[in-house]
Amino acid sequence: MTATKQWGTEPYWGLDFDLDPQWCLTPAQQDLQSQLIDLCQRVLRPNALKSDAELIYPRENFKALAELGLLGLLVPKAWGGLGENHTCAAMVVETIARYGCPSTAMCFTMHTGAVAAALFRAAENPELQSVLRRLDKDVFIGTLSYSDPETGSHFWYPTSSRAEALAEGWQVFKKASWTTSAGFADWYIVQTTSPDFDGNYSDLSCFLIYKDEVKAEPSKWDALGLRGNQSGTLEVNGVTVPLNRMVGPKGDGASSNDETVDPFFLLCSSACWNGISLGAMDIAKRHVTRKKHVDVGMRVADYPTIQDYFGEAIMDTNASRCFVFSMAKLMDELTGDCDWSIHQDLSAMPRAQYLHWYWQIKFIAAKNVAHVCDKMLHACGGSGFKKDMEIERYLRDGKAGWVMGPTNEVLRQFVGKYALLGGFEALDYWNQSLNERVLHNELKKMDADEKRALAAQLLAEAEAMNGKVVAIA
Numbered sequence: 001m002t003a004t005k006q007w008g009t010e011p012y013w014g015l016d017f018d019l020d021p022q023w024c025l026t027p028a029q030q031d032l033q034s035q036l037i038d039l040c041q042r043v044l045r046p047n048a049l050k051s052d053a054e055l056i057y058p059r060e061n062f063k064a065l066a067e068l069g070l071l072g073l074l075v076p077k078a079w080g081g082l083g084e085n086h087t088c089a090a091m092v093v094e095t096i097a098r099y100g101c102p103s104t105a106m107c108f109t110m111h112t113g114a115v116a117a118a119l120f121r122a123a124e125n126p127e128l129q130s131v132l133r134r135l136d137k138d139v140f141i142g143t144l145s146y147s148d149p150e151t152g153s154h155f156w157y158p159t160s161s162r163a164e165a166l167a168e169g170w171q172v173f174k175k176a177s178w179t180t181s182a183g184f185a186d187w188y189i190v191q192t193t194s195p196d197f198d199g200n201y202s203d204l205s206c207f208l209i210y211k212d213e214v215k216a217e218p219s220k221w222d223a224l225g226l227r228g229n230q231s232g233t234l235e236v237n238g239v240t241v242p243l244n245r246m247v248g249p250k251g252d253g254a255s256s257n258d259e260t261v262d263p264f265f266l267l268c269s270s271a272c273w274n275g276i277s278l279g280a281m282d283i284a285k286r287h288v289t290r291k292k293h294v295d296v297g298m299r300v301a302d303y304p305t306i307q308d309y310f311g312e313a314i315m316d317t318n319a320s321r322c323f324v325f326s327m328a329k330l331m332d333e334l335t336g337d338c339d340w341s342i343h344q345d346l347s348a349m350p351r352a353q354y355l356h357w358y359w360q361i362k363f364i365a366a367k368n369v370a371h372v373c374d375k376m377l378h379a380c381g382g383s384g385f386k387k388d389m390e391i392e393r394y395l396r397d398g399k400a401g402w403v404m405g406p407t408n409e410v411l412r413q414f415v416g417k418y419a420l421l422g423g424f425e426a427l428d429y430w431n432q433s434l435n436e437r438v439l440h441n442e443l444k445k446m447d448a449d450e451k452r453a454l455a456a457q458l459l460a461e462a463e464a465m466n467g468k469v470v471a472i473a
């Protein structure tokens with residue numbers, strides 16, 4: 001028999017546990033979920049209102065999460081963490097977004113991505129281990145700084161960043177257009193091209209950078225939703241860091257991205273969008289079951305139209321949740337319940353084989369949240385349009401799902417291209433493979449003089465590249 005959900009001393013006013021896929025969670029994870037719902041009721045949700053209204057970074061909420069040990073959720077017990085798995089991470093983010101604060105859920109998502117990137121290569125790195133041991137004790141918040149001002153949502157392509165090898169360490173230059181928690185986080189995983197970069201953008205490296213080494217501009221952050229998330233610009237301007245601040249070996253950036261950053265970001269952010277969908281349904285349920293129309297003697301919830309809105313929103317959202325939890329369970333299975341010691345073998349990349357599945361969960365959850373929040377606003381009528389009901393905040397927060405990189409436009413094309421044109425190779429992340437069909441089609445349109453002019457230009461370019469004279473036939 002499913003327990004009744006509590007909200008402080010009262011029964012919860014939203015959807016109850018019978019509509020949650022609780023079978024995905026162990027009894028210990030269900031217990032953690034109850035403690036987290038309680039924390040959301042007491043601390044996170046009241047703070048969410050202020051964060052949204054006054055653009056306040058949710059550090060107070062992180063302090064509360066640290067009391068439950070959640071900053072070190074994925075960290076092995078031997079290093080002071082909870083040693084939890086992917087399923088638990090998805091549950092925690094969904095719960096924070098639903099009952100507490102979506103901005104906090106997104107900052108926590110980025111923290112979790114950074115923790116995963118650190119855990120991936122911590123075995124041989126005492127500096128990374130010391131960060132991981134501090135997470136809850138010092139409320140030591142991490143984040144991911146990837147997106148580049150020149151390449152938009154193609155965050156895997158950092159043209160404005162680089163690193164140089166010095167005798168005493170690495171000199172890091174990073175320019176990021178967006179970084180959740182920028183200026184508020186205590187540590188950052190930043191991605192740059194590798195030292196000795198030779199023009200191949202797939203050669204990437206990651207660095208651990210501390211708060212006092214970055215420049216951020218939080219005063220410029222003002223956005224439609226996730227207003228506490230503070231995803232501003234970030235700069236690391238030629239800071240020299242010791243050798244052990246490179247995360248993993250030189251050139252490990254793409255592996256780090258495929259094995260940790262993408263899987264954890266996509267899993268947790270999908271859980272965040274699902275949590276926002278559920279939060280909007282909860283608020284709307286409270287309203288439509290209480291509001292009466294005296295003329296017809298019915299509550300709003302008694303209209304079949306409103307019942308249809310809820311039926312569809314619940315089914316679509318639970319399909320998305322079950323999809324997310326199914327990916328989390330797969331990752332648990334592949335990694336022995338998130339056992340980080342498997343990465344002592346540097347070539348172990350079990351999560352990366354399933355990358356397009358993570359893209360799929362993000363696409364579905366981000367598409368669904370926009371639709372569900374819209375329908376819940378419709379269900380609440382004009383009352384939902386006003387700020388005090390909080391539906392409009394959930395709607396604004398949920399809008400971030402579609403546009404956050406990898407954007408839903410990019411994801412649907414990646415998955416379609418993967419399926420039709422021959423797997424991951426066809427995606428050409430770093431713009432390296434030639435599309436001969438396009439090339440020949442364009443050449444067909446040129447007359448003889450245009451072809452000669454192009455040939456001369458290409459030969460001159462080839463000459464410059466090779467540093468030798470090429471004879472024109």
Ligand SMILES: Cc1cc2nc3c(=O)[nH]c(=O)nc-3n(C[C@H](O)[C@H](O)[C@H](O)COP(=O)(O)OP(=O)(O)OC[C@H]3O[C@@H](n4cnc5c(N)ncnc54)[C@H](O)[C@@H]3O)c2cc1C
Pocket residue numbers: 110143144145146147148151152153154155176178179180181226229231400403404405406407408409410413
């Ligand atoms: C709330 C929030 C938090 C964020 N936090 C972080 C963070 O912590 N760390 C971080 O590194 N980044 C973060 N980002 C940045 C994010 O990942 C993207 O880099 C950013 O949203 C890109 O914005 P842009 O204006 O440059 O979009 P653009 O890339 O310019 O996109 C504009 C449009 O072009 C479309 N488009 C782009 N490429 C293609 C393509 N190949 N095919 C078809 N259409 C395409 C897009 O889908 C979109 O419709 C965050 C973003 C948001 C909104």
